[in-house]
Amino acid sequence: MSSVPAQAALRVLSAGPGVTLQDAGRHGYLRYGVTAAGPMDPLAYATANLAAGNAAGSTAIEISLGGIELTAEAEPLAVALAGGDFAISLDARVLPRSSLWAAMVLTIEPGAVLNIRAGQSGAWCYLAVAGRLVVPQLLGSNATHTRTGFGGVDGRAIRTGDRLSVEPSRSSTLSFGAIAAPWLDRPPEIIRVVLGPQDDYFSAEQIAAFLEGPWRVSIKADRMAYFLDGPRLTHAKGYNIVSDGIAMGAIQVPGDGRPIVLMADRQSTGGYPKIATVIGPDLGRLAQARPGTAFRFEAVSIAEAVAARREEAAALARDLVVDPLVRTQFSSEFLLGLNLIDGVVNPIEHVKIA
Amino acid sequence: MPHVAADPAIAPAVPRFLNAGETALVVEFGETVDPAINDRVLALDAALRADPPAGTREFVPTYRSLMIHYDPLQIDRQTLVGLVHKALAVPAARTALAANWIIPCCYDSGFGEDIEEVAQLLKITPGDLIARHTAATYRIYMYGFAPGQIYLGGLPEALAISRRPAPRPPHQPGAVLIGGGLCVITNFAMPTGWYVIGRTPERLYAVARADAFLFQAGDNLRFEAIDAATFLALEQRVASGEIVARKSAA
Incomplete structure (x- = not known):
C-alpha cells in the first residue's frame, strides 16, 4: 500500500510582524460590524494574482516591512511577487530587478529559501502562489483582521513555523521571469480624493488648507489607519457626528484636527467628520508610502475617479508583457545557479480580471 | 407598531x-x-x-x-x-417585522464592573440603576465598531452619562455599556470609553450558529436581571450552541 503523498506547502522559516493572509476582503458583513479587511494595496495584490495565473480574489500573503522567509515542502512551488520595491533573494542570491515595477515569478524548489525583506521604498509586497492556499475560511473569506481574530491563520498574523498547505496549479509553466507592471509605478506626491461625505463640517479655508498640506505619513501607520502630520485643521460645526459608515480611504478629522486615513482594517462605523475619501486607484499609492513620506491631496470629481479606475482595470485586462530585459539581465551563471534548464520566460496562463 | x-x-x-x-x-x-x-x-x-x-x-x-x-x-x-x-x-x-427580544444581563459587581462608579456619578443607588435599566425598552439602531456589537437607543434620561474622559482597560465579551446617552452590547473584549454596567451570557455573534448574528437593526430589546449563578448556567448553555435571549410577544 502506498503512503499518502506529502501535501505541498509553504513553510514559514521566519516572519516579521504584520505579515498576513489577505484575499479581496470579507464582504457583506459590514452591516453586522465586521470589517472587510483585504489588501492594503489592492492593485499590487491583483497584479500578484494575475502574474501567478490565479483567479482575481485568490488568497495571497501580504508581506509587511517586517519581511518573511519561506521554503517549499513536498514539491516545487511557483509564486508571483508584486508590490513595493522589496529585496528578494533565493538561496541567498539577490534577484536582480529588470525594472522596479515588475511582478516577479519564480519557483521555490523544496528546501530552497526565499527571502523577502524591506527594500528601498514601499511598505507592502504580495506573494501569490500559483494554485491555491488551502486555509479554512471564516464568513466566506481568508482575509485576516487581527484585532477581532477573524480569518487568516487562526485569526492571527503569519508567524515563524507556520505551514500553509498549497494545491499547486498544474497549468503553470513559468519557472522564472519578470513581468512588466508599469501601473505599479505610483509616485506618492499627489493623492487624489473625492471631497465628502462631511466636507460641509469644514470652512472653505479649511478645505483649502487640507488640499494645500503638505502632509506626511506619521509614524502611526498600520493596516487600520495612517495618521498624518501636517497643519491642524479646525471644524466649522464641531467634531462629533452621529456615527455613520466608513469607506476605505475615508479621511476623518477628530477633535485635535489631525487627519487620519482609514485603511483596510478600519472599523465599520465612526463618529468623526470625514472631510474626503481617497479614490480607489490611489489607495495603494498611499498605502505604499512609508512614515515620513510627504504628499499633497488633490480633489477630483467622481467622473475623474471613475476614469482612473477604468484605466486601472484596462491595464490589468491587457495580456501580460514579459519584460524583454529578463533574458539579457541575468547571467547564464546566475540562471544555472537557479538550476534552470529550459526557457526563462514562458508566460503562464493569464486569467483576466472581470 | x-x-x-x-x-x-x-x-x-x-x-x-x-x-x-x-x-x-x-x-x-x-x-x-x-x-x-x-x-x-x-x-x-x-x-x-x-x-x-x-x-x-x-x-x-x-x-x-x-x-x-x-x-x-x-x-x-x-x-x-x-x-x-x-x-x-x-x-x-x-x-x-421588528422582533422584541429579552436578553439576560448580570449586574453583580463582578460583571457590572463600573456600576458603583456610575451610580455615584448619577447620584442614584446601584439598585435604582438596575431597576431603571431593566424597565426600559431599547431599539437596536445598528451594529458597528466590532462584529456583533449593537447600539441601543431608549436609555432612560436618568442614566444618561457622558463617555469617560479616557478609555478604561478592556471589558469582557458580552459587556453591557452605557455612555453618551446610549447603551451598547459588546461581543469582543476591547478597551472602551464607556461604562460597564453588566454582562450578558448571550453571544451576539457566534460563527457556528445558523444565525451567526442574532439581531436585526430595528428590533426592540429589554434586559432581564440575572444573578451570577444563573449567568454561569446560561453561559454554559450558550457555549453548547443554545440561544438564551428570547423573543417576546411585545
Missing part, C-alpha cells in the same frame, strides 16, 4: 446623497439619533436588499444613513441615485 411620521425639520422628505469616494454613496436621512429617521434608513435598506440593483455590493445601515457600496464600472452614481429614489417610493414594510 404604528409608523411615526418623521419631523420634516429633522428628517427632510428628500434624503441627502453624499459621496464617500467613487465606490460608496451615503443616503443621509438626518443627523440625529431618532427612531423615525432610523425607520427610513431601514426601510430603504430592506427595499434595496429585496431587489439589489446590479453593481451594488453591500448596504450598511446606521442610525441615520445608509451607505451603499457599489462598483462604479458597473453602475454609475446617477443611475444609482435614480434607483434609490425608486426604492424610496415603495411603502416601508420593515417596522412590521
Whole structure:
C-alpha cells in the first residue's frame, strides 16, 4: 500500500510582524460590524494574482516591512511577487530587478529559501502562489483582521513555523521571469480624493488648507489607519457626528484636527467628520508610502475617479508583457545557479480580471 | 407598531446623497439619533436588499444613513441615485417585522464592573440603576465598531452619562455599556470609553450558529436581571450552541 503523498506547502522559516493572509476582503458583513479587511494595496495584490495565473480574489500573503522567509515542502512551488520595491533573494542570491515595477515569478524548489525583506521604498509586497492556499475560511473569506481574530491563520498574523498547505496549479509553466507592471509605478506626491461625505463640517479655508498640506505619513501607520502630520485643521460645526459608515480611504478629522486615513482594517462605523475619501486607484499609492513620506491631496470629481479606475482595470485586462530585459539581465551563471534548464520566460496562463 | 411620521425639520422628505469616494454613496436621512429617521434608513435598506440593483455590493445601515457600496464600472452614481429614489417610493414594510427580544444581563459587581462608579456619578443607588435599566425598552439602531456589537437607543434620561474622559482597560465579551446617552452590547473584549454596567451570557455573534448574528437593526430589546449563578448556567448553555435571549410577544 502506498503512503499518502506529502501535501505541498509553504513553510514559514521566519516572519516579521504584520505579515498576513489577505484575499479581496470579507464582504457583506459590514452591516453586522465586521470589517472587510483585504489588501492594503489592492492593485499590487491583483497584479500578484494575475502574474501567478490565479483567479482575481485568490488568497495571497501580504508581506509587511517586517519581511518573511519561506521554503517549499513536498514539491516545487511557483509564486508571483508584486508590490513595493522589496529585496528578494533565493538561496541567498539577490534577484536582480529588470525594472522596479515588475511582478516577479519564480519557483521555490523544496528546501530552497526565499527571502523577502524591506527594500528601498514601499511598505507592502504580495506573494501569490500559483494554485491555491488551502486555509479554512471564516464568513466566506481568508482575509485576516487581527484585532477581532477573524480569518487568516487562526485569526492571527503569519508567524515563524507556520505551514500553509498549497494545491499547486498544474497549468503553470513559468519557472522564472519578470513581468512588466508599469501601473505599479505610483509616485506618492499627489493623492487624489473625492471631497465628502462631511466636507460641509469644514470652512472653505479649511478645505483649502487640507488640499494645500503638505502632509506626511506619521509614524502611526498600520493596516487600520495612517495618521498624518501636517497643519491642524479646525471644524466649522464641531467634531462629533452621529456615527455613520466608513469607506476605505475615508479621511476623518477628530477633535485635535489631525487627519487620519482609514485603511483596510478600519472599523465599520465612526463618529468623526470625514472631510474626503481617497479614490480607489490611489489607495495603494498611499498605502505604499512609508512614515515620513510627504504628499499633497488633490480633489477630483467622481467622473475623474471613475476614469482612473477604468484605466486601472484596462491595464490589468491587457495580456501580460514579459519584460524583454529578463533574458539579457541575468547571467547564464546566475540562471544555472537557479538550476534552470529550459526557457526563462514562458508566460503562464493569464486569467483576466472581470 | 404604528409608523411615526418623521419631523420634516429633522428628517427632510428628500434624503441627502453624499459621496464617500467613487465606490460608496451615503443616503443621509438626518443627523440625529431618532427612531423615525432610523425607520427610513431601514426601510430603504430592506427595499434595496429585496431587489439589489446590479453593481451594488453591500448596504450598511446606521442610525441615520445608509451607505451603499457599489462598483462604479458597473453602475454609475446617477443611475444609482435614480434607483434609490425608486426604492424610496415603495411603502416601508420593515417596522412590521421588528422582533422584541429579552436578553439576560448580570449586574453583580463582578460583571457590572463600573456600576458603583456610575451610580455615584448619577447620584442614584446601584439598585435604582438596575431597576431603571431593566424597565426600559431599547431599539437596536445598528451594529458597528466590532462584529456583533449593537447600539441601543431608549436609555432612560436618568442614566444618561457622558463617555469617560479616557478609555478604561478592556471589558469582557458580552459587556453591557452605557455612555453618551446610549447603551451598547459588546461581543469582543476591547478597551472602551464607556461604562460597564453588566454582562450578558448571550453571544451576539457566534460563527457556528445558523444565525451567526442574532439581531436585526430595528428590533426592540429589554434586559432581564440575572444573578451570577444563573449567568454561569446560561453561559454554559450558550457555549453548547443554545440561544438564551428570547423573543417576546411585545
